[in-house]
Amino acid sequence: MNASREARFAAYAALLRKWNPSINLVAPNSLAQLEDRHLADSAQLAQLAPDDDEPWLDIGSGGGLPGLVLAIEQPDRPIRLVDSDGRKVAFLRTVIQSLGLSNCTALQARIEELPPASVRHISARALAPLPRLVPYLDRHLAEGGTGWLLKGRNWQAEFEQLGSLDHYRLTVHPSRTDPQAAILQLDRKTIG
Numbered sequence: 001m002n003a004s005r006e007a008r009f010a011a012y013a014a015l016l017r018k019w020n021p022s023i024n025l026v027a028p029n030s031l032a033q034l035e036d037r038h039l040a041d042s043a044q045l046a047q048l049a050p051d052d053d054e055p056w057l058d059i060g061s062g063g064g065l066p067g068l069v070l071a072i073e074q075p076d077r078p079i080r081l082v083d084s085d086g087r088k089v090a091f092l093r094t095v096i097q098s099l100g101l102s103n104c105t106a107l108q109a110r111i112e113e114l115p116p117a118s119v120r121h122i123s124a125r126a127l128a129p130l131p132r133l134v135p136y137l138d139r140h141l142a143e144g145g146t147g148w149l150l151k152g153r154n155w156q157a158e159f160e161q162l163g164s165l166d167h168y169r170l171t172v173h174p175s176r177t178d179p180q181a182a183i184l185q186l187d188r189k190t191i192g
């Protein structure tokens, strides 16, 4: 299938709605705002991320947010989705195949058990508080790489619980879908 961007988004949304009652990909009471909330939230990343086609790792992908959205928006970028839940990975593979996303793969694994990936970009949305996310970035980001963390309203409280972040440079992008949420861009400093 060589579908247009719009057709792919429509097909993805239809599959999310079909599978959600059985495997809870997004909170059921938020399904009505699938496009305006979940997809739009994830699509912000495509505008912030450089168009560099460097490999990308999306951790705790769940129903594919933001990884699958980015794979649709940037079809030349290799994207690996990782989730520990086999049912979610089965869903991700179904979407990848149905939409013909040849740039995207899905892997069932626990992110802390995966061999260090050394990638330039990592994204995560609704996976864990910042004190647990930063060690995942430390393990899998290449030097000079960037972590893209889509955080909800309590990101500042989580930030205060962090120890030293000296090895990263932080840029806060206010979310367009929720003024109190943010996309945290963590650029890993190069040593020496």
Ligand SMILES: C[S@@+](CC[C@H](N)C(=O)[O-])C[C@H]1O[C@@H](n2cnc3c(N)ncnc32)[C@H](O)[C@@H]1O
Residues within 6 Å of the ligand: 025, 026, 059, 060, 061, 062, 063, 064, 065, 066, 082, 083, 084, 085, 088, 109, 110, 111, 112, 124, 125, 126, 127
């Ligand atoms: C709350 S869901 C968020 C899913 C998606 N990112 C979103 O925004 O809708 C968190 C996901 O992370 C996965 N997960 C939790 N801990 C994980 C780990 N240690 N390694 C890999 N996946 C994990 C869960 O299976 C779940 O699908």
